[in-house]
Structure formats: C-alpha cells, structure tokens
Amino acid sequence: xxxxxxxxxxxxxxxxxxxxxxxxxxxxxxxxxxxxxxxxxxxxxxxxxxxxxxxxxxxxxxxxxxxxxxxxxxxxxxxxxxxxxxxxxxxxxxxxxxxxxxxxxxxxxxxxxxxxxxxxxxxxxxxxxxxxxxxxxxxxxxxxxx
Amino acid sequence: xxxxxxxxxxxxxxxxxxxxxxxxxxxxxxxxxxxxxxxxxxxxxxxxxxxxxxxxxxxxxxxxxxxxxxxxxxxxxxxxxxxxxxxxxxxxxxxxxxxxxxxxxxxxxxxxxxxxxxxxxxxxxxxxxxxxxxxxxxxxxxxxxxxxxxxxxxxxxxxxxxxxxxxxxxxxxxxxxxxxxxxxxxxxxxxxxxxxxxxxxxxxxxxxxxxxxxxxxxxxxxxxxxxxxxxxxxxxxxxxxxxxxxxxxxxxxxxxxxxxxxxxxxxxxxxxxxxxxxxxxxxxxxxxxxxxxxxxxxxxxxxxxxxxxxxxxxxxxxxxxxxxxxxxxxxxxxxxxxxxxxxxxxxxxxxxxxxxxxxxxxxxxxxxxxxxxxxxxxxxxxxxxxx
Numbered sequence: 001x002x003x004x005x006x007x008x009x010x011x012x013x014x015x016x017x018x019x020x021x022x023x024x025x026x027x028x029x030x031x032x033x034x035x036x037x038x039x040x041x042x043x044x045x046x047x048x049x050x051x052x053x054x055x056x057x058x059x060x061x062x063x064x065x066x067x068x069x070x071x072x073x074x075x076x077x078x079x080x081x082x083x084x085x086x087x088x089x090x091x092x093x094x095x096x097x098x099x100x101x102x103x104x105x106x107x108x109x110x111x112x113x114x115x116x117x118x119x120x121x122x123x124x125x126x127x128x129x130x131x132x133x134x135x136x137x138x139x140x141x142x143x144x145x146x
Numbered sequence: 147x148x149x150x151x152x153x154x155x156x157x158x159x160x161x162x163x164x165x166x167x168x169x170x171x172x173x174x175x176x177x178x179x180x181x182x183x184x185x186x187x188x189x190x191x192x193x194x195x196x197x198x199x200x201x202x203x204x205x206x207x208x209x210x211x212x213x214x215x216x217x218x219x220x221x222x223x224x225x226x227x228x229x230x231x232x233x234x235x236x237x238x239x240x241x242x243x244x245x246x247x248x249x250x251x252x253x254x255x256x257x258x259x260x261x262x263x264x265x266x267x268x269x270x271x272x273x274x275x276x277x278x279x280x281x282x283x284x285x286x287x288x289x290x291x292x293x294x295x296x297x298x299x300x301x302x303x304x305x306x307x308x309x310x311x312x313x314x315x316x317x318x319x320x321x322x323x324x325x326x327x328x329x330x331x332x333x334x335x336x337x338x339x340x341x342x343x344x345x346x347x348x349x350x351x352x353x354x355x356x357x358x359x360x361x362x363x364x365x366x367x368x369x370x371x372x373x374x375x376x377x378x379x380x381x382x383x384x385x386x387x388x389x390x391x392x393x394x395x396x397x398x399x400x401x402x403x404x405x406x407x408x409x410x411x412x413x414x415x416x417x418x419x420x421x422x423x424x425x426x427x428x429x430x431x432x433x434x435x436x437x438x439x440x441x442x443x444x445x446x447x448x449x450x451x452x453x454x455x456x457x458x459x460x461x462x463x464x465x466x467x468x469x470x471x472x473x474x475x476x477x478x479x480x481x482x483x484x485x486x487x488x489x490x491x492x493x494x495x496x497x498x499x500x501x502x503x504x505x506x507x508x509x510x511x512x513x514x515x516x517x518x519x520x521x522x523x524x525x526x527x528x529x530x531x532x533x
Binding site: 014024 | 322325329
C-alpha cells in the first residue's frame with residue numbers, strides 16, 4: 001500500500017519539540033510545516049494547503065483553544081488534533097466539542113500519533129470528496145434545469 | 147461533686163497504729179467509702195502494684211519506710227494517684243514537705259472525719275479534672291497533627307503536580323528525539339553500521355525510561371482537582387465488586403478469600419463514583435499485594451451519623467510503625483520501581499480529602515493492615531477554597 005503523505009502543521013511554542021517531531025514525521029513521509037504560536041499557525045494556513053494541524057493547548061499569547069476557534073472559522077475542513085499535557089483533558093474535550101478531530105497526550109506514543117494523523121487526513125479527504133460530489137450534483141441539476 | 151458516689155472511690159488507708167487505722171476505716175465505711183488498709187509503706191506499695199487506686203490516705207510517721215518516702219515512691223510509680231497525708235499536730239513542716247513532694251494535701255491528727263471525707267472527694271475531683279485536661283491535650287495534639295499532615299500533603303501535592311506538568315514537556319522532546327534517532331538508525335543506509343544494534347538498544351532504554359517517567363507524571367496529574375466533578379449515587383458494594391473484577395487474576399493466583407460484611411443499607415452515598423473507584427482500586431490492589439497465599443481481605447461498612455464508614459482489612463504483612471506516618475506521602479514506597487510509583491496512597495488521601503472525607507490506617511507487622519475511610523453520605527461543596 002502506498003502511503004499518501006499528509007500535509008501536517010505542527011503548532012507548539014516548544015521549539016525543540018517542534019523540530020524533533022517534524023523530523024520524525026517527515027521521516028515517515030509526511031509533509032510538515034511548523035509554527036511556534038497561534039498567530040504564526042494562521043499565517044501558515046493562509047499560504048499553504050494543510051490537511052491536519054497538531055495544536056498544543058498550552059501556549060503563551062493566543063492559546064490552543066483560541067487558535068482552534070480561528071482555524072475552524074476560516075478553514076473548517078482542516079482537521080485539528082489537540083496536543084495536551086496530562087490533567088488538561090477537559091480542555092481537549094472542549095476542543096473536540098469545538099470541532100477538533102481528536103487529542104493526544106504529551107509525551108505521546110508515535111503509533112498513536114501516526115494513526116490519528118492518518119485518520120484525520122482520511123476524514124478530511126472524505127469530506128472533500130463529499131463536497132465535490134455534492135457540487136457535481138448541483139452542477140448537473142442546474143444544467144438539467146436549463 | 148454530687149455525682150461522685152462514695153463507693154466508686156478506690157481508697158487505701160495507710161497507718162501503722164492499727165487501732166487508729168481501724169477506727170478511721172470504720173467511720174469511713176459508715177459514710178459509704180470502702181478503704182483498703184495497709185500497716186506500712188511497703189505493704190501500701192504492694193497493694194498499689196496489684197490494682198488501680200484513686201486516693202491514698204497516708205500517715206507520715208511510720209516505722210520503716212517513712213510516709214514522705216512512701217509518698218515519693220507512690221508519685222513516681224503511680225502519677226495519677228492523689229495522696230492525703232496525715233501528720234502529727236506539731237509536725238506541720240512534714241505536711242509542707244509532703245505537698246512539695248506531690249501530696250494533694252495534709253490533715254493534722256486528730257482527724258475530723260467529715261474533714262477527711264471532704265478532702266478525699268476533693269482529691270477525686272482533682273483526678274477527674276486532670277484526666278479531662280489530659281484528654282483535651284491528647285485530642286488537641288491529635289487534631290493538630292492531623293491538620294499539619296493534611297496541610298503538608300496538600301502542599302506536597304500542589305508542588306508535585308506542578309513539577310509533573312513541567313516535566314512532561316521536556317519528556318515529550320526527549321521522546322521525539324529518541325524516536326527520530328531510532329527512525330534514522332533503522333533506515334536502509336544505516337544497515338552497514340556495525341554498532342547499529344547497540345545504538346538501538348540504547349534508544350530502547352531511553353524509550354523505556356520515558357514511559358516510566360510518564361507513568362509517574364500521569365499518575366500525579368490524574369487527580370488534579372477537576373472543576374466539574376460528576377456526582378451521583380455511589381453503591382460501594384457494586385463498586386467493590388467491579389474493582390475486584392479488575393484484580394481477579396491476582397486474587398485467583400494467591401487464592402485470596404474475600405469476606406463480605408457489607409451492610410446493604412449502609413453502603414450507599416452521594417459522591418463521585420470515578421474517584422471512589424480509584425480509591426478502591428488503589429487500596430484493594432495494595433491489600434492484594436500485601437497478602438501471602440490464602441490470605442484474606444475483609445470488607446465492612448457502617449453508618450455513623452451523616453457518614454459512611456468503609457473498612458478494608460487484610461491479614462497481610464502489615465506496615466512497620468516507623469512507616470505509618472509516611473505512607474500517604476508522595477513517592478514513599480517500599481516496593482521496587484516497577485511494582486509501584488509510591489503514589490497510590492497519596493492519590494487515595496488526596497481524593498478522600500477532596501471528597502470531604504477522612505482516612506485512617508491501623509496496622510501491625512505480621513498481623514495486617516486496616517484502612518478505614520469515612521465519607522459524607524452526601525457530598526456538599528465546602529465554602530473553603532480547595533488547594
């Protein structure tokens with residue numbers, strides 16, 4: 001099976017973590033972008049097509065939840081996986097209610113990360129596919145009307 | 147004073163003059179007192195060794211062991227006994243010396259019997275007051291110790307959860323770095339590297355240690371006070387059954403007997419079932435660990451006023467006296483690191499306090515341990531700010 005690379009954006013103020021995490025994901029064949037704050041993340045999303053955002057909850061300035069709200073407002077189809085420290089599971093749940101795909105606990109098992117990214121990407125693909133099909137139908141009906 | 151019935155007073159009369167002694171004893175008996183009698187200091191001390199005594203009426207001038215010496219011996223061995231001295235009319239200095247040595251008071255001969263009875267009653271009243279004072283002191287000391295323990299554990303808890311939070315981030319970095327190195331070393335171009343296996347082994351050890359550290363941080367953070375506790379009816383019996391289900395294998399392996407002495411009507415409370423389940427899990431798995439083959443665990447509940455009491459008792463190895471004060475401390479453990487983090491009882495204590503309950507332990511090496519939990523039947527939020 002050929003793996004389709006996911007376009008992942010990692011957002012965390014811990015630069016060392018972002019660096020190693022992205023190296024590892026790239027090693028697995030994903031296409032990785034990075035950001036060290038919520039604001040930076042939104043800028044990246046403006047410029048690049050992203051499938052999955054991995055978003056730390058605890059960040060100075062604009063925190064994970066605020067960033068999530070912005071992402072969901074402007075890029076509702078982009079999937080977000082929240083990255084939480086232990087003990088802030090409530091925030092993760094809040095995030096999921098706001099539209100996040102899932103959450104990961106730091107430090108996370110890589111297998112977990114891989115499967116969650118894969119599932120998030122799949123869901124986004126499927127959603128995009130549904131939108132495409134709906135558009136096609138819409139187009140067909142319109143042309144039929146004429 | 148009225149409530150002190152004369153026949154409850156344990157009294158000893160010590161005098162070498164038999165006639166005088168018998169006369170006094172007879173008159174005291176008429177007033178409802180039943181004095182034992184001794185003819186000298188030595189006999190007096192022998193009687194005191196045999197059984198409890200409240201008041202000793204003691205003649206100062208006796209052959210052999212003097213009254214003052216006898217008094218000193220009494221006070222040394224039986225601190226609580228009150229001594230009334232009988233002195234000759236001209237020997238007031240003896241009385242004063244006696245009071246200095248710890249006598250309750252002295253009377254001069256010839257003795258006015260009503261006067262003596264009154265003195266005896268006063269001495270008994272003194273004993274009662276002293277006992278009350280002692281009880282009060284003990285109660286206060288216990289309360290204070292409890293408060294200090296609770297406060298200390300609370301601050302330790304706050305500190306350790308703070309540390310756990312901070313450690314998770316570097317841990318995540320170590321985890322990713324090790325994972326990445328593993329990925330690189332496992333790649334085809336590294337297959338010629340002769341030290342590849344050694345490197346992978348090293349990384350494996352890093353990963354194992356990360357997991358160990360993570361287990362600790364997670365356990366510490368598991369019970370950080372949640373803002374919205376979910377409360378519902380908790381059936382202790384059902385929860386205990388559930389918990390035993392999770393420990394089934396160990397219980398079967400060790401052939402542990404479980405004695406259920408749970409009163410159905412006294413095991414229902416309104417609280418947080420998740421946290422209580424965690425408490426039961428930690429306590430029961432500790433009990434199972436403490437037991438030898440064929441050991442037993444006894445579970446019982448009771449109801450005292452607005453509280454439900456649960457006792458979990460095992461007849462396992464027990465806890466040494468010197469460890470009893472430390473078992474609720476975080477990271478205190480007598481097990482090796484792969485058997486326990488030393489956080490189980492710490493978490494238990496934290497949860498129980500958070501649910502407005504109390505926990506106590508009674509234990510003896512070789513006989514077993516008993517954990518007694520008191521939880522309010524209905525949890526009410528306290529007005530005090532929780533740490």
